[in-house]
Amino acid sequence: MQNKPRLFAVILKATLLFVLFNFAFIFTDNLPLGKLSLYNNIFPGRERFPFGETRESYNLSLFDLDAMFASHVLAGTTKTSNEYRVFLIGDSSVWGTLLTPEQTLAGQLNVNPISACGKTVRAYNLGYPTISLTKDLMILDQAKEYQPDMIIWLTTLEAFPEDKPFESPLVANNAERIRDLIFKYELNASVKDPALNYLSQQDQTFVSQRRAVADLIRLQIYGALWASTGIDQIYPENYERAQTDLEASDDFHGLTNLSDALAIDVLDAGMHAVPVPTILVNEPMLISNGLNSDVRYNFFYPRWAYDAYRQQIAELAAAQDWHYLDLWNLVPADEFTNSAIHLTPDGETLLANKLAEAIRSTCK
Amino acid sequence: MGLIQIGASILTALLVGALTRGTWRTYALLALSVLAVYWFQPVVPLRSFDFWLPSLSLALVVLVWFITSQISAWKSRINFIGLSIIIGLITLVDLTRYIFPQPFLTGTTPPQFIQFIVFVLIVSLAIFAFTYLSRNNVWLLSLATIFLLSILFILKSPTLSLQASIFFRSLANRPIENASALDLRWLGFSYIAFRLIHVLRDKQLGRLPELTLPEFATYVVFFPSLSAGPIDRAERFAGDLKKDFSLTQDETLLAGQRIIIGLFKKFVIADALALIALNDALAVQVHTTGWMWIHLYAYAFQIYFDFSGYTDIAIGIARLVGIKLPENFAAPYTKSNLTQFWSSWHITLTQWIRAYFFNPFNRWIRGYKSIPSWTMILIGQLATMLLIGLWHGITFNFILWGAWHGLGLFLQNRWSDLAKTRFNINNPRLQTAMQLGGVLLTFHFVALGWVFFALSEPSLSWQVLSVLSGVSR
Numbered sequence: 001m002q003n004k005p006r007l008f009a010v011i012l013k014a015t016l017l018f019v020l021f022n023f024a025f026i027f028t029d030n031l032p033l034g035k036l037s038l039y040n041n042i043f044p045g046r047e048r049f050p051f052g053e054t055r056e057s058y059n060l061s062l063f064d065l066d067a068m069f070a071s072h073v074l075a076g077t078t079k080t081s082n083e084y085r086v087f088l089i090g091d092s093s094v095w096g097t098l099l100t101p102e103q104t105l106a107g108q109l110n111v112n113p114i115s116a117c118g119k120t121v122r123a124y125n126l127g128y129p130t131i132s133l134t135k136d137l138m139i140l141d142q143a144k145e146y147q148p149d150m151i152i153w154l155t156t157l158e159a160f161p162e163d164k165p166f167e168s169p170l171v172a173n174n175a176e177r178i179r180d181l182i183f184k185y186e187l188n189a190s191v192k193d194p195a196l197n198y199l200s201q202q203d204q205t206f207v208s209q210r211r212a213v214a215d216l217i218r219l220q221i222y223g224a225l226w227a228s229t230g231i232d233q234i235y236p237e238n239y240e241r242a243q244t245d246l247e248a249s250d251d252f253h254g255l256t257n258l259s260d261a262l263a264i265d266v267l268d269a270g271m272h273a274v275p276v277p278t279i280l281v282n283e284p285m286l287i288s289n290g291l292n293s294d295v296r297y298n299f300f301y302p303r304w305a306y307d308a309y310r311q312q313i314a315e316l317a318a319a320q321d322w323h324y325l326d327l328w329n330l331v332p333a334d335e336f337t338n339s340a341i342h343l344t345p346d347g348e349t350l351l352a353n354k355l356a357e358a359i360r361s362t363c364k
Numbered sequence: 365m366g367l368i369q370i371g372a373s374i375l376t377a378l379l380v381g382a383l384t385r386g387t388w389r390t391y392a393l394l395a396l397s398v399l400a401v402y403w404f405q406p407v408v409p410l411r412s413f414d415f416w417l418p419s420l421s422l423a424l425v426v427l428v429w430f431i432t433s434q435i436s437a438w439k440s441r442i443n444f445i446g447l448s449i450i451i452g453l454i455t456l457v458d459l460t461r462y463i464f465p466q467p468f469l470t471g472t473t474p475p476q477f478i479q480f481i482v483f484v485l486i487v488s489l490a491i492f493a494f495t496y497l498s499r500n501n502v503w504l505l506s507l508a509t510i511f512l513l514s515i516l517f518i519l520k521s522p523t524l525s526l527q528a529s530i531f532f533r534s535l536a537n538r539p540i541e542n543a544s545a546l547d548l549r550w551l552g553f554s555y556i557a558f559r560l561i562h563v564l565r566d567k568q569l570g571r572l573p574e575l576t577l578p579e580f581a582t583y584v585v586f587f588p589s590l591s592a593g594p595i596d597r598a599e600r601f602a603g604d605l606k607k608d609f610s611l612t613q614d615e616t617l618l619a620g621q622r623i624i625i626g627l628f629k630k631f632v633i634a635d636a637l638a639l640i641a642l643n644d645a646l647a648v649q650v651h652t653t654g655w656m657w658i659h660l661y662a663y664a665f666q667i668y669f670d671f672s673g674y675t676d677i678a679i680g681i682a683r684l685v686g687i688k689l690p691e692n693f694a695a696p697y698t699k700s701n702l703t704q705f706w707s708s709w710h711i712t713l714t715q716w717i718r719a720y721f722f723n724p725f726n727r728w729i730r731g732y733k734s735i736p737s738w739t740m741i742l743i744g745q746l747a748t749m750l751l752i753g754l755w756h757g758i759t760f761n762f763i764l765w766g767a768w769h770g771l772g773l774f775l776q777n778r779w780s781d782l783a784k785t786r787f788n789i790n791n792p793r794l795q796t797a798m799q800l801g802g803v804l805l806t807f808h809f810v811a812l813g814w815v816f817f818a819l820s821e822p823s824l825s826w827q828v829l830s831v832l833s834g835v836s837r
Contacts, residue, residue, distance in 0.1 A: 007613040056645065224640045228655030
């Protein structure tokens with residue numbers, strides 16, 4: 001006759017098993033779980049990194065860089081001998097807020113393929129919607145294993161101030177990677193910066209990591225929605241346009257001048273991170289003609305700071321012999337959407353044409 | 365019910381099951397259920413309605429008990445205690461307004477005490493009047509049934525709900541522009557109404573045994589089954605309450621197993637499937653046949669795991685206090701015909717409709733000898749399924765869903781009759797193949813029916829059906 005289970009024994013065993021599993025999960029820390037992905041296998045890879053805060057966007061933000069890359073179409077695309085692989089690095093303007101994947105910079109460069117070095121250019125959107133040089137460097141460092149032929153790094157002054165180098169949640173929650181980058185590229189930052197969120201062993205248990213695990217699973221489930229709809233963000237019919245009437249303040253991060261206040265070391269590291277041609281682009285921004293536009297260019301920048309930044313970067317690029325494009329005023333004010341750096345599809349076309357020229361001229 | 369409410373329900377049920385016996389168990393369950401009516405009620409944008417709606421639920425319970433019980437039943441000790449528990453706890457919930465700085469048990473601050481006193485007086489007068497009238501008037505039971513159905517009709521009809529919201533907002537001098545049909549989210553009223561109507565109807569038919577107020581009220585608002593059923597029968601439920609129960613290890617294990625299965629079904633499988641299940645947005649965003657089928661399958665399994673998961677949780681929690689709630693699902697997607705499906709999907713609702721509508725309706729229609737029998741079957745099936753559809757909501761899509769199943773049941777009935785006389789399949793392999801074919805056909809028929817159920821507008825349903833059939837992309 002089968003013995004009846006005893007309540008106490010069941011509870012004890014269940015508790016023990018759970019505790020064991022919970023602590024055994026610590027040892028998965030070194031396993032690249034994020035690389036296990038349904039994308040590029042069952043579902044097509046995403047055209048841009050996962051990013052989103054609402055369920056309706058069929059997308060989510062997570063901190064697992066492996067999972068972000070594994071879900072990207074880049075991870076599932078074998079490089080052919082005819083492919084000239086261009087990575088676009090940058091913030092939300094590169095990622096394409098309010099733009100469909102086809103309307104983004106990468107999308108427009110791929111719609112009418114151009115040639116470089118006798119090959120067909122295929123652009124990959126590796127932008128991520130936070131403005132941070134450190135975040136860009138982290139993505140760049142990871143991206144180099146995917147055989148790029150060229151890097152185009154679009155950035156703007158807001159990414160430079162050294163006061164909060166680890167403010168981006170993606171950076172703060174990848175402390176180990178950032179520590180490695182600090183050592184590898186000898187950056188002027190402290191590995192003990194309190195903004196970096198190092199995980200203790202306690203933080204690596206299953207209970208502590210349940211949110212990350214759930215995000216990883218949700219990312220895979222959203223793959224079905226990405227595959228069936230091609231939607232990866234919300235496209236509202238109406239949105240608030242970028243501010244053109246500005247405050248009379250000329251404050252920029254509390255600085256009085258920009259010398260020694262910009263993270264040039266991170267920029268320098270990024271420019272040398274991958275041994276392929278790298279084009280640095282000062283991305284287009286909204287030049288306002290509304291209230292107080294004599295003091296500020298837009299919501300982000302007072303004129304004095306932005307002018308000083310442009311001059312400093314131009315001098316630096318010339319001194320370092322970098323391929324630098326200053327496209328700050330390329331796009332007219334009415335081609336910006338909900339931010340001083342977010343472009344309309346037509347604005348993106350203007351930028352894409354400029355970059356196409358640059359790609360072609362780099363390797364004819 | 366969210367995870368916190370489920371956790372609290374499990375803990376309190378464990379305590380009640382382990383620590384109470386006999387009548388004390390009934391009192392404890394009554395008290396917990398009364399409090400749960402308030403706690404589970406979602407916040408609604410109308411001021412203090414998250415207090416008034418549960419209070420009305422309890423007032424209706426007491427009212428129906430008074431008019432279905434003997435005139436002086438309330439004077440008995442057990443009923444008096446039951447009444448005191450209900451009134452005492454409602455008062456206490458209202459007084460939390462003055463005790464706690466933040467709302468406690470209710471989503472928003474309960475109304476002022478003077479308003480509550482007026483409410484109690486009105487309800488008391490109504491109970492007195494109805495009880496007095498009910499002495500010699502059986503029609504009062506019908507009137508109460510019609511009253512309950514009218515509330516249900518208003519709540520289930522988006523247009524009437526909106527009008528009701530506008531009315532209440534006007535009364536409170538609040539802007540009516542923000543009024544919505546969702547303003548009157550009355551937790552569990554569909555189930556409460558059906559339980560009360562069952563009692564009223566059984567009383568009319570002389571089938572209702574005498575129930576004490578604690579038994580009756582606990583039956584109607586029993587906290588594990590308040591929000592998602594099942595719809596038990598009063599006499600069966602009261603029978604469980606009367607049984608001598610003590611929580612054993614075996615019982616706890618069985619209950620725990622059921623709860624864990626339910627939690628897994630609801631919070632792991634159903635909630636994951638919900639992310640990709642067919643909805644209004646996907647209906648217009650998906651243009652490929654294969655993916656649309658996947659979203660439809662996801663919906664079919666999501667609704668099953670969600671609902672049956674909740675049922676498992678309710679059955680498990682109820683077991684902890686000695687109540688064996690009826691099953692609501694019996695592997696419905698493995699049934700080989702639509703009649704079997706409806707005998708295994710939302711079983712207690714189907715049985716309720718069968719007992720109080722389908723059977724009486726069939727008896728009535730059979731009185732018309734001139735109507736051909738197939739017409740009677742068609743009308744009976746259609747009317748029943750339309751009623752089940754309308755129970756979910758008075759919208760075109762629920763009507764279409766009901767009609768879809770009504771016609772399906774009729775066709776299956778005709779086919780079964782035909783097959784019985786024409787085909788005699790003795791080959792076991794062929795029988796198995798027919799069985800499997802039946803399961804697949806039934807599942808897909810049901811799944812296509814969900815296209816009406818899941819979406820809000822017929823136009824969206826046509827759009828989805830055309831993509832599913834490959835007609836449009």
